[in-house]
Amino acid sequence: MVNSIFRGALIVLLAALLPSYQLFAVTTFVTIGTGGLTGVYYPTGGAIAKIVNKNRKQHGIRFTVESTDGSVFNVNAVMDGQFEFGIVQSDRQCQATRGTGEWKDAGPQKELRAVFSIYPELCTLLVAVDANINSLIDLKGKRVNLGNQGSGHLGNSMDVLNSIGLDPVTELTAFYINPVEAPKLLQDGKLDAFFYTVGHPSVALKEAISGGKRVKFIPLQNGAIDEMVGSRPYYSKMKIPIRYYPGIQNTRDVDTFGVCATLVTSAKVPDNVVYVVTRAIFENLEAFKELHPAYAMTTRESMLTCLSAPIHPGAMKYYRETGLK
Ligand code: GLU
Numbered sequence: 001m002v003n004s005i006f007r008g009a010l011i012v013l014l015a016a017l018l019p020s021y022q023l024f025a026v027t028t029f030v031t032i033g034t035g036g037l038t039g040v041y042y043p044t045g046g047a048i049a050k051i052v053n054k055n056r057k058q059h060g061i062r063f064t065v066e067s068t069d070g071s072v073f074n075v076n077a078v079m080d081g082q083f084e085f086g087i088v089q090s091d092r093q094c095q096a097t098r099g100t101g102e103w104k105d106a107g108p109q110k111e112l113r114a115v116f117s118i119y120p121e122l123c124t125l126l127v128a129v130d131a132n133i134n135s136l137i138d139l140k141g142k143r144v145n146l147g148n149q150g151s152g153h154l155g156n157s158m159d160v161l162n163s164i165g166l167d168p169v170t171e172l173t174a175f176y177i178n179p180v181e182a183p184k185l186l187q188d189g190k191l192d193a194f195f196y197t198v199g200h201p202s203v204a205l206k207e208a209i210s211g212g213k214r215v216k217f218i219p220l221q222n223g224a225i226d227e228m229v230g231s232r233p234y235y236s237k238m239k240i241p242i243r244y245y246p247g248i249q250n251t252r253d254v255d256t257f258g259v260c261a262t263l264v265t266s267a268k269v270p271d272n273v274v275y276v277v278t279r280a281i282f283e284n285l286e287a288f289k290e291l292h293p294a295y296a297m298t299t300r301e302s303m304l305t306c307l308s309a310p311i312h313p314g315a316m317k318y319y320r321e322t323g324l325k
Contacts, residue, residue, distance in 0.1 A: 033074035033086040040199035047291035071152030089152035090260040090306035091234040113312035115263040116303040122258035129214040131192035145175040145194035157195035163228035187211030199294030201244035216249035220256040260306035274314025
């Protein structure tokens with residue numbers, strides 16, 4: 001008892017003696033879970049880290065970026081406390097919040113919190129021209145990468161196959177590999193097609209296009225898919241801009257559907273940490289947008305769309321202060 005009073009008094013005394021800037025010298029390290037190295041989540045984690053870390057001497061927060069399996073992994077890692085932040089598809093955010101899809105057994109992820117949306121992600125199907133796939137139904141009998149476990153895109157490719165009634169187990173040779181590896185397999189003739197839900201442009205798609213084998217995007221819109229997209233609150237119709245991919249066989253932007261890439265955290269992450277991150281990105285939005293072309297259409301308003309988990313109070317504080325909410 002006496003001992004702890006003595007220790008308390010010593011801390012008070014030390015704090016009084018320290019110059020005030022040294023009180024902030026303690027750095028809080030936070031980690032953001034992203035995706036594969038050739039996707040857009042990984043550079044986005046880097047872009048957030050760059051903006052936040054610039055003022056780390058003032059706020060004491062330092063971001064580090066981890067490459068991961070993707071959205072589903074990130075939600076679970078943020079819930080487990082492995083990471084403070086994660087980038088996740090808005091459809092996965094919605095399912096985790098409601099306890100559906102991947103979280104049907106685990107139930108609603110009650111501590112999942114939204115911070116903001118970042119950019120659109122498009123469900124993308126790329127095929128080798130010599131595989132003779134001209135529409136979705138031609139995937140029958142082909143070698144198709146649906147996506148790795150833990151990714152967000154695996155669920156999207158399954159939604160596509162289900163809506164057109166193609167069984168991934170009996171009607172095609174399904175691969176479940178990381179999109180980092182898919183482009184090379186496609187170019188090497190070991191894969192006919194791959195799905196990837198990703199922002200554009202992405203390095204993975206550029207890699208897949210830059211080999212000797214010609215490739216093209218297959219549109220993901222037709223009666224059955226449109227019906228499926230219309231019945232899900234988190235999907236909307238989008239177009240893949242082909243200007244980013246010189247050498248692609250398509251001659252027009254490609255109709256598909258997509259979601260938003262969003263930043264999430266946990267209710268357990270302190271308000272001041274989330275506040276600092278939110279404020280840093282919103283106050284430096286123009287500098288942030290220069291870091292990747294996928295953010296071209298991002299605005300302060302768009303950053304508050306696509307969110308289904310409750311907004312973290314630290315982010316909400318900033319939105320209220322600035323009249324955004
Ligand atoms: N949308 C993908 C996922 O959730 C990741 C895309 C990326 O890394 O840019 O797994």
